[in-house]
Amino acid sequence: MDMNVNPARSSVIDELSFPQLMSVKNNLHVAKFDLMKFTPAMCILNDALEAGVLKPDDRVIESSSGTFALALAIVCSLFGLKLTLVTGPVSPIVRWRLESLGASLHVVDQSMNCQGGIQQARLRVLGELLKANPDSFWPQQYTNPLNADSYQPVARKVIEALPKIDIIVGAVGSGGSLFGIAKVLRQQNPDLKVVAVDHNRSVIFGAKARTITKMCRETFEQILAMGAGIPMGNVDFQMCDEVHWVPVPQMIQKVHQFHRETGLLVGPSSGAALTVAEWEAASNTRQNILTILPDHGVRYVDTVFNPGWLAGWKDDMEREWEKPAAISTPRDVSDGWCHLQWGHRCYKDVVGCEPFPQPEGYNP
Numbered sequence: 001m002d003m004n005v006n007p008a009r010s011s012v013i014d015e016l017s018f019p020q021l022m023s024v025k026n027n028l029h030v031a032k033f034d035l036m037k038f039t040p041a042m043c044i045l046n047d048a049l050e051a052g053v054l055k056p057d058d059r060v061i062e063s064s065s066g067t068f069a070l071a072l073a074i075v076c077s078l079f080g081l082k083l084t085l086v087t088g089p090v091s092p093i094v095r096w097r098l099e100s101l102g103a104s105l106h107v108v109d110q111s112m113n114c115q116g117g118i119q120q121a122r123l124r125v126l127g128e129l130l131k132a133n134p135d136s137f138w139p140q141q142y143t144n145p146l147n148a149d150s151y152q153p154v155a156r157k158v159i160e161a162l163p164k165i166d167i168i169v170g171a172v173g174s175g176g177s178l179f180g181i182a183k184v185l186r187q188q189n190p191d192l193k194v195v196a197v198d199h200n201r202s203v204i205f206g207a208k209a210r211t212i213t214k215m216c217r218e219t220f221e222q223i224l225a226m227g228a229g230i231p232m233g234n235v236d237f238q239m240c241d242e243v244h245w246v247p248v249p250q251m252i253q254k255v256h257q258f259h260r261e262t263g264l265l266v267g268p269s270s271g272a273a274l275t276v277a278e279w280e281a282a283s284n285t286r287q288n289i290l291t292i293l294p295d296h297g298v299r300y301v302d303t304v305f306n307p308g309w310l311a312g313w314k315d316d317m318e319r320e321w322e323k324p325a326a327i328s329t330p331r332d333v334s335d336g337w338c339h340l341q342w343g344h345r346c347y348k349d350v351v352g353c354e355p356f357p358q359p360e361g362y363n364p
Contacts, residue, residue: 028281036294041071043150073101143233148180155184166287169277175235206330206351249316265297
């Protein structure tokens, strides 16, 4: 990394680029990030700066409401780059952090009930901004291969620090982290089982888009750093052995349980991954499971860890969840926890059609 950065900032970069690796049960290991998307954000912008595509004081424009937005804001702040973000609704603490770091926000509020949902609406706005700012740089997190490649050093640290991993479990948003890490781990263990975790309102793995009320829509935007309403180019479907769909209340229950057991505060995407990873660890006691915990829980203090907010979801929070129901097609994804043997197949072979076309304004 040849960027002109002082030693103090270099230490910050190292700290944010790699997870803590720890064992939380006999055969369950976690890679716990404070901000996982810092890794691809740093890699993509570093590559553009070194290639001369991006120069100090240039503008970066991207669509993100989640951890990638925050990661871009930190990197741009560190290296004197301007940043414009197209977002959906964001919580007050996230908005404060983004704007404090110098980002300009274009907040899009459109129904998720249309094909592609609010991500489609955001990408249309992104297209307009890119046309109006032709000299700006677009990281293209959804399709940029550097997203997945950036996690190779993380995977090598896993190989050095942990026993041989038999099963990797990860929540899927853009697809970069799970498949980037799994690709390297599979070089060490060709029999590695790759388990993708989605939520049951997401269309990434072919589940049907569901009608969502305005209250739920804004909640989903503010608390989920996984799932999507559009296809994701960095999802390597043929690397998947199995896919789980986990309900949001179950994720939230799990992060509260994890905090009680370990004192570690993590976000809902981590709760989704932990739900499935703990089930895999209990079902495969002689195998080592690794799961990825994408971010710290501070982003969710207004929601997931707010007693007033939780009171509005009381019945959901008290519900007991059975083991996942086995389904044979993504069309059978329900409101409960379910899983499908994907079997390294391409999307069309599982779902029966190609992913629907990328939305207007999205032209990688």
